[in-house]
Amino acid sequence: MSNQGDRKIILGIAGLGTVGAGVVKIVEKHKALLAARAGCPIEIGAVSARDRSRDRGVDLSPYNWVDNPVDLASGGVNVVVELIGGSDGPALALAREALGKGIGFVTANKALIATHGKELAALAEKTGAPLKFEAAVAGGIPIIKALREGLAGNAISSVRGILNGTCNYILTRMEREGLAFDEVLKDAQALGYAEADPTFDIDGIDTAHKTAILAALAFGTEPDIENLPTEGIRNIAPVDIEYAKELGYRIKLLGVTQQTEEGIETRVHPAMVPTRSAIANVMDATNAVVVDGDAVGQTVYEGAGAGEGPTASAVLGDIVDVARGANGPRLGVPAEKLKASSPVPVAKHRGTYYIRLRVDDRPGVMADITAVLAEENVSIESMLQRGQAADGGVYIVLTTHETVEASVAATLDRFTKLECVLETPTMLRIEA
Amino acid sequence: MSNQGDRKIILGIAGLGTVGAGVVKIVEKHKALLAARAGCPIEIGAVSARDRSRDRGVDLSPYNWVDNPVDLASGGVNVVVELIGGSDGPALALAREALGKGIGFVTANKALIATHGKELAALAEKTGAPLKFEAAVAGGIPIIKALREGLAGNAISSVRGILNGTCNYILTRMEREGLAFDEVLKDAQALGYAEADPTFDIDGIDTAHKTAILAALAFGTEPDIENLPTEGIRNIAPVDIEYAKELGYRIKLLGVTQQTEEGIETRVHPAMVPTRSAIANVMDATNAVVVDGDAVGQTVYEGAGAGEGPTASAVLGDIVDVARGANGPRLGVPAEKLKASSPVPVAKHRGTYYIRLRVDDRPGVMADITAVLAEENVSIESMLQRGQAADGGVYIVLTTHETVEASVAATLDRFTKLECVLETPTMLRIEA
Numbered sequence: 041m042s043n044q045g046d047r048k049i050i051l052g053i054a055g056l057g058t059v060g061a062g063v064v065k066i067v068e069k070h071k072a073l074l075a076a077r078a079g080c081p082i083e084i085g086a087v088s089a090r091d092r093s094r095d096r097g098v099d100l101s102p103y104n105w106v107d108n109p110v111d112l113a114s115g116g117v118n119v120v121v122e123l124i125g126g127s128d129g130p131a132l133a134l135a136r137e138a139l140g141k142g143i144g145f146v147t148a149n150k151a152l153i154a155t156h157g158k159e160l161a162a163l164a165e166k167t168g169a170p171l172k173f174e175a176a177v178a179g180g181i182p183i184i185k186a187l188r189e190g191l192a193g194n195a196i197s198s199v200r201g202i203l204n205g206t207c208n209y210i211l212t213r214m215e216r217e218g219l220a221f222d223e224v225l226k227d228a229q230a231l232g233y234a235e236a237d238p239t240f241d242i243d244g245i246d247t248a249h250k251t252a253i254l255a256a257l258a259f260g261t262e263p264d265i266e267n268l269p270t271e272g273i274r275n276i277a278p279v280d281i282e283y284a285k286e287l288g289y290r291i292k293l294l295g296v297t298q299q300t301e302e303g304i305e306t307r308v309h310p311a312m313v314p315t316r317s318a319i320a321n322v323m324d325a326t327n328a329v330v331v332d333g334d335a336v337g338q339t340v341y342e343g344a345g346a347g348e349g350p351t352a353s354a355v356l357g358d359i360v361d362v363a364r365g366a367n368g369p370r371l372g373v374p375a376e377k378l379k380a381s382s383p384v385p386v387a388k389h390r391g392t393y394y395i396r397l398r399v400d401d402r403p404g405v406m407a408d409i410t411a412v413l414a415e416e417n418v419s420i421e422s423m424l425q426r427g428q429a430a431d432g433g434v435y436i437v438l439t440t441h442e443t444v445e446a447s448v449a450a451t452l453d454r455f456t457k458l459e460c461v462l463e464t465p466t467m468l469r470i471e472a
Numbered sequence: 473m474s475n476q477g478d479r480k481i482i483l484g485i486a487g488l489g490t491v492g493a494g495v496v497k498i499v500e501k502h503k504a505l506l507a508a509r510a511g512c513p514i515e516i517g518a519v520s521a522r523d524r525s526r527d528r529g530v531d532l533s534p535y536n537w538v539d540n541p542v543d544l545a546s547g548g549v550n551v552v553v554e555l556i557g558g559s560d561g562p563a564l565a566l567a568r569e570a571l572g573k574g575i576g577f578v579t580a581n582k583a584l585i586a587t588h589g590k591e592l593a594a595l596a597e598k599t600g601a602p603l604k605f606e607a608a609v610a611g612g613i614p615i616i617k618a619l620r621e622g623l624a625g626n627a628i629s630s631v632r633g634i635l636n637g638t639c640n641y642i643l644t645r646m647e648r649e650g651l652a653f654d655e656v657l658k659d660a661q662a663l664g665y666a667e668a669d670p671t672f673d674i675d676g677i678d679t680a681h682k683t684a685i686l687a688a689l690a691f692g693t694e695p696d697i698e699n700l701p702t703e704g705i706r707n708i709a710p711v712d713i714e715y716a717k718e719l720g721y722r723i724k725l726l727g728v729t730q731q732t733e734e735g736i737e738t739r740v741h742p743a744m745v746p747t748r749s750a751i752a753n754v755m756d757a758t759n760a761v762v763v764d765g766d767a768v769g770q771t772v773y774e775g776a777g778a779g780e781g782p783t784a785s786a787v788l789g790d791i792v793d794v795a796r797g798a799n800g801p802r803l804g805v806p807a808e809k810l811k812a813s814s815p816v817p818v819a820k821h822r823g824t825y826y827i828r829l830r831v832d833d834r835p836g837v838m839a840d841i842t843a844v845l846a847e848e849n850v851s852i853e854s855m856l857q858r859g860q861a862a863d864g865g866v867y868i869v870l871t872t873h874e875t876v877e878a879s880v881a882a883t884l885d886r887f888t889k890l891e892c893v894l895e896t897p898t899m900l901r902i903e904a
Contacts, residue, residue: 049743062767066625066767070625070627073627073692074624074625076692076801076805076806076809077624077800077801077804077805078624078800079800079801079806096504105764119868174622180765180767180768180769182617182618182621182622182623182771185614185617185618185621185622186614186617186618186622189617189788189789189792189793189796190508190606190614190617190789191612191785191789191799192509192510192613192620192788192789192792193498193502193506193784193785193786193788193789193791193792194785194788195502195505195786214761218780220572260505260508288535333612333785334781335494335498335611335612335781335782335784335785335788336775336776336781336782336785336786337612337775337776337781337782338773338775338776339612339613339614339773339775339776340772340773340774341771341772341773341776342750342771342772342773342774343768343769343770343771343772344768344769344770344771349766349767349768349769350767350769352767353623353625353626353765353767353768354625354768355621355625356624356625356626356767357621357622357623357624357625359625360621360624360625360800361621361624361798361800363800364620364798364799364800364801365708365797365798365799365800366793366796366797366798366800367796367797368509368510368792368793368795368796368797368798368801369508369509369511369796372509373508373509374511376510377508384743429616432491
């Protein structure tokens, strides 16, 4: 696509929510800048959204509106920008239509790429169509580009990220203000930091989609959202945040994908991270990704993970890339070379753990607890018992030495059955 | 360069120091991985270095050795990797030869790009040759790619970086151990963290080269090393590090390029940065770059800024890019569109300042000092006088409200002439 004097990028934009409006604004505001950087003009050919009349803070009347987004993949559009969302439905139909015709496809849709990434990459490679999805992970942080291109000389050993701003915002406020999860969630919803239906965010699904994409890029495997153990932050209690602090940790919702001796382990869950680590100090709605590669060592990337500007920035980066003709393997390696994802079961995860129990305050309890740990071969790193829990009994908090998760699961199972244990134990993984 | 079944990248590597050997090792170790990612095999066609017999930890006997590096740009090599260094001499000759012939040119040479970047970009664009220099700035951190590509949708407002690991290592140890600059430098040299001739690093020249490149990419201007005000860390005294801490700052050597009302301001100097800021917490030899863009907001990039692995990682990223056909404007916009650099003189810089004076301990001194400040229209934010300085007199330390640097310079000039001022005043800029 380079050195053709009369070429142009003509965009078809599907979905005109916050991000779509943001893309239109940048294309209009930075017309000359973008043309210089892209090597050709970038124009909007057509748009599609359900509601034509909504005020989006930008005049959309000059653009050709189409009712069916799939119709954007025609009429001279050479790059479709998909901002509809959802792993299937019109987003998928549009992707197949555009890529099938050799039309560039730029998307912010993590669910689509996490679910159909391999199929779409194969289609794109077959027709030669660019397929880009920088905006799908960590908003404005160019982490897809870093993994797919900048770090291409490395065997990656791990990628860990704070990938959901809503969760990080909630955890930050819980810690700072000592509030319960429900309180902060309600407030976050009122302030627009959380959706009315927050499930996707707080149950870790959004983070899982993003982690599946990072895993594919890091390890050359098919994106695999089906086999990705996912836990959210709904059950994080203020008392765990306090104990974390006391133990030198902070609780963050992490997406992790790493090479282990057993294979590639990919998982999403809240974890305790050392207070002094870079990732522990990522607060509020900020996102961060930590990548370890064999040559480069550790690199860290931080920025806004969502919102109009940051997401539109990522979309524009992709569009400029398409204009410049950058068109390597869509998922880092050619689709046909993507290895099947054979994730290591989380039961095989080796790590250290935090366990909190509420128990009866009577003699012999500690002996019962430690007997179980000994029998399951879980070695204690630290253990503390504190005064009365608000709802009766006392808390026993312990951290383990490195152990395999199956042993921890068996231990928790047995704890639950002990008469002295008053509620389901809390377990959090510790990430060094 | 895509979809040609029999194509190959054939490298000609000039300079086989640590980084060159690192590149060879990665090409050998990750042969299959690189081929999958690049879409074609990457091979070493020829190498060139002054000393053939040196043990580089890798067997170089299979490769074709040439004596004159310029001869690498022939004989089937289609990507030259230049790791010789220096802004002129063989590095420049090789760049001109390769690019003139349409051969790709990948370099870690900041001096070369900072000095001849526009000429080489124009030549590369004329012949269609790729020109890449990720390794020239911040080692393994893909910051060139982020600025040139990932953030291409943004008008950049500022880029600030810790770009020299040696300086950051020295400043970190001075702070942690309370040692004087000379002591730490000597130790750093013994440990291999600083060169025998450390001038390039500690006087800010290396940082200036890198900053000139970042400025060009951020603002679409010609790299301009000639007009880049540069101060190093030689004069940083332990007492200033202590006062910085007391005032809530840490001292870092920064490369800064920013859009101001007066124009683009680019400068290299030690600065006080707030202890809680991301950049203040970059310690030891780590590099970091903070970019502010109008859409994305602030993004932060951290990692190893030098050394075999990180630098070779950046070189390989560029090589894979070349293999994939990524070949946009070499400096972010086409060379002929690069604006002349018309840097704002540092005298016009507006900011806040730290000033330390050693003065006689007698009545009236404070009145003399404050009178000068008032007359030069420099408004005091905080001022403190402390007990005896080790070498006589007392210290007066002050920070200013925002002011223009010309006023600060005039103030310092007048301070120097005051009888009560016992040594040249120390001034440090504060970066919010």
